[in-house]
Amino acid sequence: MSVTGLTVESPVVRLCGIGKRFLGNQVLRDVDLDLHAGEVHALVGENGAGKSTLMKVLAGVHQPDEGTIEVDGVRRTFASPREAQSAGISIVHQEFNLLGDRSVAENVHLGREPVRWGRVDRRRMEAETERLLDWLGERGISPRTQVRRLPVAQQQVVEIVKALATDARVLAMDEPTAALADHEVELLYDLVRRLRERNIAILYVSHRLREVFDLSQRITVLKDGELVTVRPTRELTSDQLVRHMVGRPLDAYFPDRARPADLGDVRLAVRGGGNARVHGIDLRLRAGEIVGLAGLQGAGRSAVARAVCGAEPFTEGTVELDGTPARIRSPRAAVRRGVAYVTEDRKGEGLALRQSVRDNALLVRRAAFGRGRGLRRLDLGELLRSVTLVARGPDQEVRLLSGGNQQKVVLAKWLAVEPKVLVVDEPTRGIDVGAKKAVYDLLRGLAGQGVAILLISSELPELIGMSDRVLVMYDGRIAGELPAGPSEEAVMALATGHALEAA
Amino acid sequence: MTTTDPASRPSRLPRLADGTAPVLAVLAVLLVALAFAGPAYSEPAGYLALLKRAAPLMILAIGQYFVIVSGGFDLSVGSLVTAEVVIAARLIDGDEAATLWVIPFVLGFGALVGLVNGLITTRLLVPSFIVTLGMLLVLDGAVFLWTGGSPRGALSEAFRTIGREGFDVPLLGQVPWSVLLLAALVAAAVLFMRGGTGRMLVAIGDNETAVRLGGGHVERLRTLAFVLSGLSAAVAAILLGGFAGVSAQVGDGLEFRVITAVVLGGVVLGGGRGSVVAAMAGALTLEALFSLLNLLGISGGLESAVQGVIIIAAVAYAASGRSVFRTRKGTS
Structure with missing residues (x-):
């Protein structure tokens, strides 16, 4: 890859031909990456493209199976993140690793506190932290402030200062805006620019394209673990970038939407639903319909899902299922009335990972219906075929399946109880493209059989491509409704509260 | 996309759960070693006697398995056994006729203690380790207070029959009643674990949230595990009372012995993995090991040291198997 005219000096870090396998799965293949001082280098790709693996190889968390790492032209191998740090490479994780009850200085020096006369030299620690904060402006x-008392944006600054405290010259940032509110993002932009002025090389991992264009000088695109292209940012438009990421035009990707004639009666109706996290939710799902629920992180999308499914029930308003008032106060009540909930966190909330495919597929049936009383007889083979599961057999433990197949098991366990309403939260997160397609087809197929589906997704193309209608949430409320196939701009305008202010 | 059919393969063969094979291998080695070490093991009677000795621990292991596999601990079983024996002796006090109602009473008391353990764990959200440790101390204290250190009363002959006597079977000789009871409980436990409720218990130990969101009664099922453990302690107490007689020390240390046995059987602490058969095999292995040490003339005082080494080694073995991802051939 050529570094077209951007800089002539040699890179601080150069990764060459990196390959990495997990459990025989090739997640990275022959990837090159070089980072220059004073450069923000964006790393983009779909979920599962290998971004975080590449970042972790750089930071010494994973060791590559193939390829070399050079720092300042010298070949290095990192057996641990600590070794990478001593070579000047630090990572700022998406989740903060801070101890809330300790001071900023203590967090910055965690694990390598300066010692004087056998005691921690608090004064030096604080002076050093002060110096770094000054340097960053x-x-x-x-x-001395307790970290817990800082707002999230400043906690992130602490996280970054902590990374810099090891004399880092290379900073890898994983989705740094994920935890930030909109107005805080500007502060982060500012900070990133200052870091750049101070000659830090930054690897910026994000799937928010706007940030990538605002901040980066070069973009590396990964797809399915392989390098697609490396280009200076100004040579790319966002359309081109998306095409590089997806590798195909999006339209052919999603199944056809429902025709108006396909829609049946209202299966789920929520009027004025509210609890601690959401307010005034009005929602109607008709049989055969996929309704998209859009919004930024924290806007309350998952809270609506959890309320409908009884995990954190509505405390106000009414819920009707098939026209009958329903009091849903627990997941069990929801499940027994035919409401199914595919959670966002597949491994944490969806699957018993060390149990077999069979036990997971039958989990809901056994948990909520005893022996399947009140349900039709179940043919497990038929069920697993219907979700196109690829596994060695029903006795295989689900932890050994790929993310896509795990998600199919989650879907299977819900299909086993013949739901009327299906709520799916980020159904394709972290699964490969082929499995995504299978999930899309499956969802559309279920809608075709009269299931009402509420789809939550952070990936706008997916949400827009799949939904027959889109509801957009902002700040715990439904900010507006859009018909099938809205533009991303229209969704974002509602999701950022822009449309509200304009109105 | 290729679609292999996951359900078409016949899977009628009983499958050994992960971690079951090692304990069965160790058990087999010990049983053979016993035959060489002592003349008593040259015929079935020797092994039947071993089973009879092991029966209380194996039954306790069934109960403890339910609790451990669903993610808890039950430390109260040892003092519950003691309490049950002492209570039974006091209530019967040599009166044969009393046996008929004292046995159900003993079972009921075991279930009640389990129910209390379960309710406090699941409703008040106190970790089961603490709840059952507290229960251990409470029962210990109560027994001491009640008996002043030396239990009064006596068990009836009928009560002691189950733990002590047997019936004649051609070829095998005398088969102890306790072995018959054990066999029945093993069968019941295996059937239970194959059914939906049993599978749910394991799933709760693996991922409680998934079961709750799937509409399962997580609290009720975990409480059930404690009740079953309490019941198993009651049954073990009936056997031990008959076998060993009445004393205020009859259940001493049983809680640690049974946890060692279950862990030796490859059941993972924290739940979600392991089979009930392996847990019982762990108990039998432990008893066989102690018998072997005994035959070899090694002091009984060494037993607890051996137990300590085993529990650490077994957990370390299980942990090493999990920390390094075992790559399996043929994983698609």
Whole structure:
């Protein structure tokens, strides 16, 4: 790859021909990446493209199976993140790793506190932290403040200062805006620019394209573990970038939408639903319909899902199922009335990972219906075929399946109880493209059989491509409704509260 | 996309759960070693006697398995056994006729203690380790207070029959009643674990949230596990009372012995993995090991040291198997 005219000096870090396998799965194949001082280098790709694996190889968390790492032209191998740090490479994780009850200075020096006369040298620690904060131009933070008392954006600054405290020259940032509110994102932009001015090389991993265009000088695109292209940012438009990421035009990808004639009666109706996290939710799902629920992180999408499914029930308003009032106060009540909930966190909330495919597929049936009383007889083979599961057999433990097949098992366990309403939260997160397609077809097929589906997704193309209608949430409320196939701009305008302010 | 058909393969063969094979291998080695070490094991009677000795621990292991596999601990079983024996002796006090109602009473008391353990664990959200440790101390104290250290009363002959006597079978000789009871409970436990409720218990130990969101009664099922453990302690107490007689020390240390046995059987602490058969095999292995040490003239005082080494080694073995991802051939 050529570094077209951007800089002539040699890179700080150069990764060459990196390959990595997990459990025989090739997640990275022959990937090159070089980072220059004072450069923000964006790393983009779909979920499962290998972004975080590549980042972790850089930071010494994973060791590559193939390929080499050079720092300042010298070949290095990192057996641990600590070794990478001593070579000047630090990582800022998406989730903060801070101890809330300790001070900023203590967090910055965690694990390598300066020692004087056998005791922690608090004064030096604080002076050092002060110096770093000054250097970064962050004046509002005192090294003595308890981290818990800082707002999220400043906690992130602490996280970054902590990474820099090891004399880092290369900073890998994983979805740094994920935890931030909109107005805080500007602060982060500012900070990133200052880091760049101070000659830090930044690897910026994000799937928010706007940030990538705002901040980066070069973009590396990964797809299915392989390098697609490396280009200076100004040579790309966002359309081109999406095409590189997806590798095909999006339209052919999604099954046809429902025709108006396909829609049946209202299966789920929520009027004025509210609880601690959402307010005034009005929602009607008709048989045969896929309704998309859009919104930024924290807007309350998952809270609506959890309320409908009884995990954190509505405390206000009414819910009707098939026209009959329903009091849903627990997941069990929801499940027994035919409401199914595919959670966002597949491994944490969806699957018993060490149990077999069979036990997971039958989990809901056994948990909520005893021996399947009140349900039709179940043909397990038929069920697993219907979700196109690829596994060695029903006795295989689900932890050994790929993400896509695990998700199919989750879907199977819900299909086993013949739901009327299916709520799916991020159904394709972290699964490969082929499995995504299978999930899309499956969802549309279920809608075709009269199931009402509420689809939550952070990936706008997916949400827009799949939904017959799109509801957009902002700040715990439904900000607006859009017909099939809205533009991303229309959705984002509602999701960012822009449309509300304009109105 | 290729679609192999996951359900078409016949899977009628009983499958050994992960971690079951090692304990069965160790058990087989020990049983053979016993035959060489002592003349008593040259005929079935020797092994039947071993089973009779092991029966209380194996039954306790069934109960403890339910609790451990669903993600808990039951430390109260040892003192519950003691309490049950002492209570039975006091209530019967040599009166044969009393046996008929004292046995159901003993079972009921075991179930009640389990129910209390379960309710406090699931409703008040106190970790089961603490709840059952507390229950252990409470029962210990109560027994001491009640008996002043030396239990009064006596068990009836009928009560002691189950733990002590047997019936004649051609070829095998005398088969102890306790072995017959054990066999029945093994069968019941295996059937239970194959059914939906049993599978749910394991699933709860693996991922409680998934079961709850799937509409399962997580609290009720975990409480059930404690009740079953309490019942198993009651049955073990009936056998031990007959076998060993009445004392205030009859259940001492049984809670640790049974946890060692279950862990030796490859059941993972924290739940979600392991089979009930393996848990019982662990108990039998432990008893066989102690018998072997005994035959070899090694002091009984060493037993607890051996037990300590076993429990650490077994957990370390299980942990090493999990920390390194075992790549399996043929995983698609």
